[in-house]
Amino acid sequence: MSQEKVFTEDELLKKYPLYWNEKLETMPRAELDELKLKKFKEIVKIAYDNSPFYRRRFKEAGITPDDIRSLKDVTKVPIFGKKELREAQAKNPPYGGLLTVPEDQIAFVAMTTGTTGTPTLVAWTYEDFWQDVEASARSWWCAGISPIDIVDQTNQYNFYFSAHICEHAAMKIGAMIVPGGAGNTRRHAQVIKDLGVTALWSVPSYSLYIAKIAREELGIDPEKDWRIRWVGGGGEPGFSLPEVKRKIREAFGGKAREIVVRDRYGATEIGKHGAECPAESGMHLFEDLALYEIIDPKSGEPVNPGESGELVVTCFYKKGMPFIRYNMHDVFRYTLETCECGRTSMRVLGGMLGRTDDMLKVKGAIVFPSQIQEVVSKISELSGNYRIVIDKDQMMLDELIIEVEAKAPLKPKDEERIIEEIRKEVKARTMVTPTVKVLPPNSLPTFVVKHIPIYDKRKEKEYLAKLEAQRKMA
Numbered sequence: 448m449s450q451e452k453v454f455t456e457d458e459l460l461k462k463y464p465l466y467w468n469e470k471l472e473t474m475p476r477a478e479l480d481e482l483k484l485k486k487f488k489e490i491v492k493i494a495y496d497n498s499p500f501y502r503r504r505f506k507e508a509g510i511t512p513d514d515i516r517s518l519k520d521v522t523k524v525p526i527f528g529k530k531e532l533r534e535a536q537a538k539n540p541p542y543g544g545l546l547t548v549p550e551d552q553i554a555f556v557a558m559t560t561g562t563t564g565t566p567t568l569v570a571w572t573y574e575d576f577w578q579d580v581e582a583s584a585r586s587w588w589c590a591g592i593s594p595i596d597i598v599d600q601t602n603q604y605n606f607y608f609s610a611h612i613c614e615h616a617a618m619k620i621g622a623m624i625v626p627g628g629a630g631n632t633r634r635h636a637q638v639i640k641d642l643g644v645t646a647l648w649s650v651p652s653y654s655l656y657i658a659k660i661a662r663e664e665l666g667i668d669p670e671k672d673w674r675i676r677w678v679g680g681g682g683e684p685g686f687s688l689p690e691v692k693r694k695i696r697e698a699f700g701g702k703a704r705e706i707v708v709r710d711r712y713g714a715t716e717i718g719k720h721g722a723e724c725p726a727e728s729g730m731h732l733f734e735d736l737a738l739y740e741i742i743d744p745k746s747g748e749p750v751n752p753g754e755s756g757e758l759v760v761t762c763f764y765k766k767g768m769p770f771i772r773y774n775m776h777d778v779f780r781y782t783l784e785t786c787e788c789g790r791t792s793m794r795v796l797g798g799m800l801g802r803t804d805d806m807l808k809v810k811g812a813i814v815f816p817s818q819i820q821e822v823v824s825k826i827s828e829l830s831g832n833y834r835i836v837i838d839k840d841q842m843m844l845d846e847l848i849i850e851v852e853a854k855a856p857l858k859p860k861d862e863e864r865i866i867e868e869i870r871k872e873v874k875a876r877t878m879v880t881p882t883v884k885v886l887p888p889n890s891l892p893t894f895v896v897k898h899i900p901i902y903d904k905r906k907e908k909e910y911l912a913k914l915e916a917q918r919k920m921a
Contacts, residue, residue, distance in 0.1 A: 453645065453674050455705045456725060459593045465788065467585040471735045472790045479734055479791060480518060486763040487738050488515050491524065494769045497547035500535055501771065521738065526747065526759055528774035532567050541568050548572060548767045557608035559715050569608065569715050572767035579718050582736050583616035586722035589731060590679055590709040592646055594621030599639055601649040603629035603896050608715040613648060629895050636661035639673050646677040651685030652898040654678050655831055658698035670700030679709035683898045684817040686710035687723065687730065687798020690824035694831050710798045716770045717760040726787045729794030737762045739793055741781050744803055755780040755800055776803045805901060809847045812878045816900035822872040823851050826865055830854050832891045837903040847881035852891045
């Protein structure tokens with residue numbers, strides 16, 4: 448280990464500036480809106496003039512860039528999502544007509560993870576790539592990563608984008624990066640000990656799995672043998688939930704030292720520019736980097752602050768292959784109030800509430816997996832792993848079946864108490880009383896890349912194939 452002392456966040460905030468770019472991060476709302484309009488008009492003009500995909504969509508909508516005169520006019524531009532992107536790339540491979548530059552100007556190509564279908568291609572020019580690194584560095588800094596940190600990065604490298612951007616961003620900050628990648632869990636656990644890793648970039652479910660393997664298989668005590676002070680990332684809901692934060696702190700030795708758990712947001716298509724700050728009062732979405740809209744999934748109209756809706760994003764700096772009004776299908780609730788940290792950007796409250804792709808309608812009520820996760824994470828006797836099961840004969844969902852996993856064998860009376868607690872808490876959140884099954888320890892599958900919360904037996908082959916792929920990586 449190169450250092451013995453593990454700094455607290457308060458010590459680091461005294462040692463380093465709070466902001467990565469104070470001017471942009473604390474810009475007054477009126478100035479920020481002016482800047483957003485200017486940048487939106489610029490990216491629309493670039494796309495209209497150079498991209499067959501966007502020119503066709505604009506013509507179909509009966510608009511030109513000259514029709515964008517205010518932020519209210521943004522809604523004139525048609526929204527698109529993964530489905531339209533996939534169709535465009537199938538019809539006009541490989542990029543679907545989205546490029547605004549000749550192909551010889553493309554410096555980096557990656558795929559989306561394809562968890563909801565066939566992977567799609569996303570391309571960067573050299574300038575776009577390093578703009579993405581800068582954006583990601585700002586979000587890392589906001590979330591609490593510092594130049595003294597040693598960061599183990601567990602995102603997948605093969606064909607994907609996030610790991611590459613994150614490692615460059617960490618180095619830009621001045622941190623040391625360990626490019627561990629997805630899988631090789633036992634090696635991660637050992638390297639964290641041997642190198643004195645202080646920060647783990649991962650997803651919530653895999654973070655807990657690394658700590659579990661360290662204890663149960665390698666005899667490593669995270670509290671005594673590790674120097675981890677920060678755990679965070681994105682890729683699945685959880686890091687913003689208080690109970691998930693608590694569970695991770697416990698697993699990583701929170702009794703012996705401060706463990707910071709922070710959520711971040713981003714995606715291959717739109718970049719990495721959302722993060723929790725030390726106030727932990729929501730994730731900041733940096734509005735000088737992208738236009739964020741939260742809309743009603745049915746009407747497409749903007750929702751009011753405090754209401755939930757789908758996130759639609761326009762990335763301003765990604766000019767070689769723009770994504771303009773791209774529907775992420777991630778559900779958020781937001782506020783425009785200035786944070787106690789002084790940042791003025793939009794904040795999303797409680798992290799990602801779920802995805803409309805994963806949204807279930809049970810007896811007329813809307814249920815998101817993250818609601819189940821929050822309940823399960825509260826119960827100390829459970830591992831935190833869970834899944835929602837849809838039986839083959841369920842044409843319409845009239846029953847919510849939840850499987851959870853015990854940390855250790857339970858007495859019948861404890862199992863009954865846990866089942867009743869989950870039933871009560873889930874009903875309070877969703878208005879649906881679930882059927883709950885408590886399974887023995889290590890019964891549920893472990894996910895290395897992303898947790899797949901829904902086991903739809905009607906699509907069993909697809910589910911099992913995803914399980915096998917992640918099992919091989921573990």
